[in-house]
Amino acid sequence: MSSTLFGPDDAPDEAALPEPPAPEGPGLFGDAPPLAPVAPQAVASPAPPPVAAVPAATPYRVLARKYRPSNFEELIGQDALVRTLRNAFAQNRVAHAFMLTGVRGVGKTTTARIIARALNCIGPDGKGGPTPEPCGVCPECLAILADRHPDVQELDAASNNGIDDVRELRERLRYRPAQGRFKVIILDEVHMMSTAAFNALLKTLEEPPAQVKFMLATTELRKVPATILSRCQTFHLKRVPQAELRAHFTRIAGLEAVTIEPEALAMLARAADGSVRDGLSLLDQAIALGGPDNAVTTEAVRDMLGLADRAMVLELMEALMAGDTATALGLLERAHERGADPAVVLQDLLELTHTLTRLRSVPSLKDDPSLTE
Template structure:
């Protein structure tokens, strides 16, 4: 028995409904994230990499395409995407099947479509992060022996190549240096310094730079418009800043921000919504916080943080935003031309310029240092919010503290103790004749200083650090030597002094303890001076005013080159019969 079926369009089930015989509707295609949907497929679609694109285009035009490429840069700047575009450019045969290598692949031929779909048998991608051994590289080397199955060139794309082991790199060197004519290697890495120089020297290197915030914001705005999402310029600027030069990271954030939008015509995603999504405070709130800090309004600053904390903002991240804003204001202060560039959002150019005109560079530098230290304290504190508020309170009171320059000026302006003036020489005294003058060796330090003028650096160092003076009675010197002192020290010193004075000197070696070395005396003098300096009321006030400050190197004009006070000339009388015996 036959049965008639109505096959008119009106009687057919809808395309997205159940089947003709009641079968369930086919599942909808899974959602593809923006980073995959808007991945560039042509050189001109790469943003922020103009220099690399220009060189590659010229290389294809001249037929001078290298057999090995090294693409480096931070995450999300387009390294793997560039490698796939190069693979398509090498293997494109055009719509009619007769084309050759070109910088403008057609995108419709069999090779282009297969490479775009990641299923071309002659374009092989390997993740070196998971396949690091020499056996994995040997598989690639073995594959280079065979001609391409479908394409013109075999292309091997190795991502994160710096993860390969040393043996794997060594196994690859010979093939990389002299590859078959139909093979091209494209390496991508975020850690170029970990790639052996022997590999780098066999590749053309391209550094993919971070994409500027203005380029990212413009790119994200165009994509949002194509996706039918309304997002404000300030919100795009927040996403671009958070992306930190990475297109992929920014597209992931944009994907998340678009999901924040409310249904209804004209509903716009604003900066406050994006800031909440990123866990950041609104940029205007950060400006208000910086103004409160620079005005010393601790009550206003804490009120701002309480409201931000109630909205779910992390006060530690808020301090990081404040630190970044101080850097921006400092750049506006130092580079006034930034006020006219489009790399900064309008709010930062206007309010940031006002703060830059009002704040001095030393004030900004002091805020930066204190805030940088405070952020470290927040990270280790039991309660991040409490620690962040304490940092802000300290910042608000810093405006009442004298700067280090003011303290130095106070010390300089303080009346100095009077010192007796030296008597002027008589007017009738004439200068001596320019004849060699024997050195005045009135003490042990004079002897050591004279050795320093004789180009005896090694001997001079041992006299300072390895020699203890037991007795000084010219032309007799009694010394105790430390084990590291050279054995011929006494003979060398005696010869130098005899040549300088014309008198025979005797350098005796003793086992008596003697004085501390000159270096030990200098260290003792410096420690004593530091103790006295730290006990001074003004220094104590400075240390308490600036937490973490330390007393640096002391400079005392009274001290000689050995860090010691001048010593009085000793009694040079000695008994010739009291010569010590040499040990």
Template sequence: MQPTADPSLTGFDRGANILFEWPSGQREGGTRIMDETTGTTTVSAGAGAENQAPYRVLARKYRPKDFTDLIGQEPMVRTLTNAFSSGRIAQAWMLTGVRGVGKTTTARILARALNYETAEIDKPTIDLTVPGEHCQAIMEGRHVDVIEMDAASHTGIDDIREIIEQVRYRPVSARYKVYIIDEVHMLSNQAFNGLLKTLEEPPAHVKFIFATTEIRKVPITVLSRCQRFDLRRIDSGLLVAHFKNVAGQEGIAIDDESLAMIARAAEGSVRDGLSLLDQAIAHGGGSVDAEAVRSMLGLADRSRIVGLFGSLMAGDVAGALASFRDQYDSGAGPSVILTDLADFTHLVTRLKFVPEAGQDPSLTETERESGADYAAKLSTVILSRVWQMLLKGISETDTSSRPAAAAEMALIRIAHAANLPSPEDALKAFQNSGGGSAEASGQASGNGPSGGGATARAVGERRMPQGGNGGGGQPSMHLAHSAEPSVAAPAVSEPVEEVAIGSLEDMVALAEKHRDIAMKVQIRTGVRLVRIEPGRLEINLAPDASPSLPGELIKKLGDWTGAKWSVALSREEGAPTLAERETAKREALVSDARQDPDVAAILARFPGARVTDVRIAALEEDLAAEALSPTEDGDILPEDLEPEDSSD
């Protein structure tokens, strides 16, 4: 039986081989070829099932295709949605952010939204659920009207001049001609200047989308012509959820601790995290566990980091060094251990003020519980001190030729300082103790074998627990301030005109004489006199007095009197300050005035009135008795107010 010719094949010469293409679901192994002379078909050896497509990394395979796939960029999506719906579409956009947060992907999605076209929709739109005519080509970076340029390799004015010459031509098939310039901050100054005019007044069919990681390097003249979007780092919780979803689609078993480590290592970058997940899948041979991820990333065990932190806060140097050596032998780098320790210190400090931070999905249960516990026990001062010491230790470890030894020395310093009081606490403890002991003051008075002037001493000691109370004593401190020691020199006794000082009033008068108003105020308000001797002063400070006041007094008294002085802080309370005496005197006068019958009658007659001050009028005869003398200018002043001789 002869085969009948298919009417659709008329016009073909007999004996020709005709190529037929089947839909992908009906193809069996390759392309079928029909021989017209025999009517038989054969299957060509072509792209069969055994020739699979090359593997695509997860970062490319799961790249967002529309705005609904973008994670962590809701503010930008909301702004673009409102702009497109209202028709207020900008002519240029500037996308900035760290690596891997979706700048280039957002640019392609934006180009797709600008050129979206289907049988039902023919206008720019954010709703891209149904693929449009140009969507596939744009997302693959091969559309003729969406031009992508890498400014890192096209930095000169010639590349920008080519763009300027092409913008005048309308797009070939799409609605807009879109220029996507990545790493735009790497353009030269001449290229930026050449782009300004076109960027300010582009043709109606042209849109510009710029992406950069260094927004500060972009000239302000370019930024002012663009609508700027700052793409944020992705939150760790969103990264964990996204990576879990990707692993599920890939059929990979992965535990929560591994996801948390990968999300933490990604530092807010989706691309970095997916690359790490890809590497972890290959490292684990199809399944991912925490130990494999920790080994791959060279991380320290977070639970052992918490234990190391506890040893440091307890002052257990041996335990801290043992924990460090254990992690170091397991493959964690010294700098990595200190960095993880700093991260946990930051977590504890943050939990102290923001307890909700413990709900971060990237935290392990050990970190969450132990962090909250330490946040309740440790003060902010201690945590800040540990943080500063760790930062210095990390920098020393990174630059040291023996990083392990440098890290151990940093841990020893932290453990040693764990129980030390802060400078503020030490000062408060010293002030509460009443000041330096007479013994310490005597040693600081300059009578020692040093042969020079007196020295300044600060002696800190720990009070041993008294028998049976079982608790450690708080640290106490004895301070003694004196003039700086003189350089070793032969003792020469030269006559010095000394000014006698016997009270605080004398010191105030000296300050007033030398026009040192600041010191006068400090003496009046901050000094409580205990005892005064020639060349030696024992005082107690008022609560609001400056801690540096004793040292300043040493210098000022030496300058004013021409003699060496030592100033010691005493445990005795001392007499009230001059300001306190005046306040007490004023209050006594006001109290006496209220008891006066006439004043009491006035207060009763005028409700709400009060006595604010009491002044005692001087008797006329007292004023007349004052010795008056004229000045050179003809002014008459009391003798004690005569101006100083300018010749002195």
């Protein structure tokens, strides 16, 4: 048998060799093994229809955030503030620093955000200037509403109250706005800043760059140094009257398709104590207490707030005025069993005494809707 360099001449033909066996398991690079050949007569089953993706449930937003004012028109109970700011924008006399003070929940931070939008609004056509009526549709307004505008910074002075924080803020103010017309710095709870931080802020607050505006908010104005107050325009946001709170809560209850009894509405307005946010939080709780019927009753609100029954307060007042100690103690025990706070009972007695004194002096006050008795 003759041979050559590459093997014998009579090597078998490649066509006559058997097929190699199919590989088992993954290949050299981890590839999946080849699928087995499908018989020609097999018919592939139709693919199942695609399952529609279930949209994620939208997180619930509390009423205080859902109905937060976005312009001066929606800001209730602060007519003097709104009128002053409207005139300032109309005359191009907007100050570089504002101090907003008042009790919690009356609109201090909300007012600061509205001013920030009014300063940076460019209008639907992109050519507008500062205006007391921000459009709400331009990129600047939308970015501020979404809390993602690079030039509107809201800082909590309670946690950024050191001198190093003020130095870092001063360093950022050296640069021009990245997107908007003005850089707006909102310092909430500014009375929590340290003395050194206040002193470091004085010069910047007195002569800030032309494109910088400061909005300071506090509930404790007496704790803010006089040197800071003298560099700001101070606005005192007052408590919202009960009549305006009742009208506001009635409108929101209508938008939420909730029925609420007038007496329950009056209780919520009184318990809010002039604070819109507190009142809306109580209204949110009362709606949840009403259940799927979306009905808020007087009895449910009374139990929720831990209030004493008005009739019981009147009986207790009569027993006290008559000197009937046994009846008075029995009424107090009954109120305690229902869960009424003794301090609340005393507060109700004081309010009733004040009301009776006013009615004796001015009998026409009996038509006042805030006097539910």
